[in-house]
Structures are given as C-alpha cells and as structure tokens.
Amino acid sequence: MSVPPVIMITGATSGFGEASARLFADKGWRxxxxxxxxxxxxxLQQELGxxxxxxxxxxxxxxxxxxxQAFVDLPESFSQIDVLxxxxxxxxxxxxxxxxxxxDWEKMVDTNIKGLLYCTRTVLPRMVERKAGxxxxxxxxxxxxxxxxxxxxCGSKAFVRQFSLAVRADLLGTNVRVSNIEPxxxxxxxxxxxxxxxxxxxDKVYQGTIALTAGDVADTVWWLVNTPPHVNVTTxxxxxxxxxxGPMAFHRE
Ligand code: NDP
Ligand code: 8X3
Numbered sequence: 492m493s494v495p496p497v498i499m500i501t502g503a504t505s506g507f508g509e510a511s512a513r514l515f516a517d518k519g520w521r522x523x524x525x526x527x528x529x530x531x532x533x534x535l536q537q538e539l540g541x542x543x544x545x546x547x548x549x550x551x552x553x554x555x556x557x558x559x560q561a562f563v564d565l566p567e568s569f570s571q572i573d574v575l576x577x578x579x580x581x582x583x584x585x586x587x588x589x590x591x592x593x594x595d596w597e598k599m600v601d602t603n604i605k606g607l608l609y610c611t612r613t614v615l616p617r618m619v620e621r622k623a624g625x626x627x628x629x630x631x632x633x634x635x636x637x638x639x640x641x642x643x644x645c646g647s648k649a650f651v652r653q654f655s656l657a658v659r660a661d662l663l664g665t666n667v668r669v670s671n672i673e674p675x676x677x678x679x680x681x682x683x684x685x686x687x688x689x690x691x692x693x694d695k696v697y698q699g700t701i702a703l704t705a706g707d708v709a710d711t712v713w714w715l716v717n718t719p720p721h722v723n724v725t726t727x728x729x730x731x732x733x734x735x736x737g738p739m740a741f742h743r744e
Contacts, residue, residue, distance in 0.1 A: 498716075499523040499572050501552055501578030501610055504531040506679030507629060510705035511576055511712050516540060518713070523569055525561070525579065527551050543568075552579045552606030553598075562613045571621070574716055575614045577607045580647075582685040585640035596643040603647035611658070615667070624667045627712055628655050630736045632675040632728060636736040648673075652726065659725065668723045670715050675730035677703035700733045 498515050502508040504526035512524050516539040525548040526532055532547040539545050546569045550557035580603040583595035611626060618624025633641050634648030655671035662669060682693035696702075707729065715724055 495519050495521050496573040497521045497523060497569055497571060498574040498576060499525070499610075499614065500576045500578060500684070501525045501606070503535065504528045506681060506705050507579045507635050507674075507677070507708040507712075508576070509535065510709035512539065512545075513579070514706075514713055516544065521545070523548060523565070523572065525550060525552070548586065552609065555605070556607070558609040559613060571617070572614050572624070574608060574625045574627060576627045576629070576712060577610055577651075579606055580629065582633075582641075582644040582681065585685065585688075586594040587640060588642045591642065599643050599647050603644075604650050607651060607654075615658075619662070619665045619669045622666045625716060626655075626667065626669045627715060628669070628671045629708075630655070630671045630673045630726075632730060632734075632736075633648065633674050634673060635728065647665035648731070659723070666720065668720075670724050671725060671726045672708065672711055672715070673728040674703055674708050675728075675734045677705065677708060677731075679705050701731055703729065703731050 498511075498520050500508045500512050500515075500522060503512045503522075503524035508524070508526070512535060516522055522530055522539065522545045524535060524545060527549065529549040536542065536547050537544040544616055546566060548561040550561050552558060556614055563736055583599055584591055586592075607628065614624075615626070618626075627649050630651040631648040634650075634652040635647040637645045646713065652671050652673070655669050659669040676696065678697045682696040683690065686692040711727065715727070718724060
C-alpha cells in the first residue's frame, strides 16, 4: 500500500486552515498543522488520528528561526511535503492610513508576507528536487479590490497574488504547481481578530448577508489538489454570491 500524502497547513487552529485539516484528514492524508495556539493544535491532532497522522508545529510564523527550526525538527515520516497550504494570516483594524497603528501594519506584513515567504522558501527546494509538489496560497479579494481601511491588508494580499505568479514563473519545468485562492467575505475568526475581540463589530460583517464558510474554501483546496498534474489553476477568486466589487467613489463638495 502506498504511503498517504502529506499536506502542511499553516494557521490550522481555526477557520480555513482548520476546515482544510479536517477535510484532508477525512480523505486519508497525513497533516502537518501549525499555529500559535498549542492547545488547539493538540486537540486537533487528537481528534484527527494522533501523532502518527498529524504532526503539530507551534510557532509564530513571523519568527523566521522558529519556522526554520520546525522544518529541521520534522519527523522523517513527515519530511516529504506534497502540498503546502500557505493560509496563516490576519487583518488588523479598518482605520484609514493616516490614523492606523503602525504596529498593526507591521504585524500584517510580518505574518501575511514574511511568514508566507519563510514557509515557501523552506519547503520549495525539496519539491523542486523531487519534481513534484504543490504550493497553494491563500490570497484574498482584498488583493484585487481595494477598499477604505484595507490599506496594508489589501497590499499584503496583492503581494501574495504577485508573488504566486512570479514563483510560478520560476518553477516552470519543475512540475511544482502554484495556485492563489482569493476568497471574499467568509465567516471565521477573521473579523474577531481584525476588530480585536469586539464581538458586535465582528458580527456586523456577516449580518444580513450569506458569507462563504470555511468549508467552502477547504472544498476549493481539495478540488485544486485533485486537478490532474498537467493542470495549474493560477488564480481562483471565490466570492459569496451576495458580494461584488463596487463602483468608483467620488468626493463632492
Ligand atoms: P482565522 O482567524 O479563523 O484563522 C487564521 C489562522 O492564522 C489561525 O489558525 C491563526 O492561528 C493563524 N495565524 C495568524 N497569525 C499567525 C501567526 N503570527 N503565526 C502563526 N499563525 C498565525 O481566519 P481565516 O481562516 O479567515 O483566515 C485564513 C486566511 O484566509 C488568512 O490568510 C486570511 O487573510 C485569509 N482570508 C480570509 C477571508 C475571510 O473573510 N475570513 C477572506 C479572504 C482571505 P493562531 O492564532 O493559533 O496563531
Ligand atoms: C478578507 C476579505 O474583504 O475583509 O480577506 O478583505 S476582506
């Protein structure tokens, strides 16, 4: 019997990452799951089949040394990563650029951009060596459609989009695939994080509209992974039916 493939999912302690972990475990895959919340990682590991099937890495993805060490420490049975799902990320605040916190900006850059780079750069060489592998990045509609207060979050996701395209250009001829999934409004812990635990502000994001679910995004990841090896879906924007981009805005006196 062949060995089940391995998917590494960053940010598996909630939302898209957790839903993807549950789906891939259900389909018989082995998982490497990461996040900062150790207890949630351990709970998920237990639920999804224990240490033989699920390896946990507790680190802050913006800590380059911690990320590199986690790869060095991977057990041999998890060292061949078939799919890297670069999902960990966050938005902080919705203030206009001249009023926002520079600390929040820095944290978004460190997490959404640098963290994604650390994981990608560490995993890629072995994929290229094997001439097999798949990097799936979680971008956002925010990378395509800027909105007031989105400033650095939008910028970080535009980076993910362009980086995905450029890495794909580098990887031509290696068989390693790269996709960028760009979801719209999805109900996860995302808004609680953005609004720093202000539950009523977070709830308003989803009130009166039908958002995507984490499961919708996990299903998309599963679909991508099961496309034939000669097919590369480069970008995939996934909006709720009840969301669309708006017209240009005008200031009038
Ligand atoms: P959640 O807040 O539910 O999940 C975010 C995950 O990222 C958590 O597992 C969290 O783990 C992890 N994470 C955040 N910061 C760090 C860090 N510094 N180090 C390690 N892990 C970190 O949000 P979503 O599931 O919605 O978000 C997942 C991705 O999807 C993000 O990149 C987000 O930008 C993107 N996205 C979300 C959309 C939405 O509307 N929800 C739409 C489009 C894109 P922990 O806290 O344990 O560290
Ligand atoms: C999350 C979706 O519209 O809040 O990436 O930026 S949005």
